[in-house]
Amino acid sequence: MPLLLISHQMRNLTVRFIFLFIFPFFYFFFVSAFVFLLTLSLISRPNFSRTVEEKMVKAPVYTLFSKVPPVLGAFTSSFDSSDARPAIIEQFFSKYKSPLAPYGEKFVEVSDKYNLPWELLPAITMQESNGGKKIPKEDCLNPFGWGIHSQGTLCFSTWEGSIEKVAEGLKKYYVDQGLVTPKEIMSKYNPTSYNRDGSWGNGVEYFVDEIRDFSTTGSN
Numbered sequence: 557m558p559l560l561l562i563s564h565q566m567r568n569l570t571v572r573f574i575f576l577f578i579f580p581f582f583y584f585f586f587v588s589a590f591v592f593l594l595t596l597s598l599i600s601r602p603n604f605s606r607t608v609e610e611k612m613v614k615a616p617v618y619t620l621f622s623k624v625p626p627v628l629g630a631f632t633s634s635f636d637s638s639d640a641r642p643a644i645i646e647q648f649f650s651k652y653k654s655p656l657a658p659y660g661e662k663f664v665e666v667s668d669k670y671n672l673p674w675e676l677l678p679a680i681t682m683q684e685s686n687g688g689k690k691i692p693k694e695d696c697l698n699p700f701g702w703g704i705h706s707q708g709t710l711c712f713s714t715w716e717g718s719i720e721k722v723a724e725g726l727k728k729y730y731v732d733q734g735l736v737t738p739k740e741i742m743s744k745y746n747p748t749s750y751n752r753d754g755s756w757g758n759g760v761e762y763f764v765d766e767i768r769d770f771s772t773t774g775s776n
Contacts, residue, residue: 641674644770648678654687655715656699662716666723672731677723679738679763683756688715701746738764 642660649657656663656678667674681687681699688699696711700722703710712718726741735741739757742750749756 640771644767645674645678648767648770649687652682652687652689654681654689656681656688659715659719662719666720670723670727670731672723672726673764675764675767676726676738676760677719678767679760680722682763683759 641664645660645663646657649660663677664674666672667677677700678687680701684701685691685699688697691698692704692709692711695713696709697715697718698704698710698712699715700718702718702722702725712721730736730741730744735744737757738760739750739754742754742757742760746756
């Protein structure tokens with residue numbers, strides 16, 4: 557009897573050892589292997605390589621800082637004086653006491669780099685944030701309302717960085733997809749305004765025309 561009892565106790569200890577130590581180990585190993593293989597499979601898919609910024613840009617963007625100027629004419633750019641454009645942008649921003657006034661050359665540089673109308677980026681900043689005077693927070697230098705929606709707020713550490721990234725994004729996600737005029741851009745950039753009253757596109761056109769007025773008066 558004692559031998560049978562001891563044998564029975566040993567079997568119980570073995571079963572307990574398996575459940576307490578060996579089974580959890582193998583469970584953790586197989587779960588970890590499954591998660592690793594699943595992650596590897598997802599990463600290898602082409603669509604998974606989209607950046608966080610791309611996802612934020614493609615999500616609906618709701619402007620935080622808007623005004624409603626009158627409806628103006630078509631969106632075209634006819635000013636070709638590359639030497640004068642930075643000064644015109646700086647004078648325009650200075651009129652509004654904008655912190656973006658020192659960055660006229662950067663606006664022109666990226667506009668030419670991504671083949672955008674040189675008035676477009678400054679006009680968007682005026683419509684979205686009064687030229688950078690109303691940004692999400694002090695250390696979030698995003699005067700474009702770019703990537704601001706219910707999923708979060710995209711911030712930049714420098715004004716130059718925001719100008720470069722937004723110019724690149726406008727080219728890639730808008731112009732290259734056939735959205736060229738402010739009203740066409742508005743359909744994706746600010747769908748709420750597009751579906752309601754079109755004030756965002758009208759506002760951008762308003763400031764585009766105001767910048768052109770600076771180019772006209774400045775060249776006389």
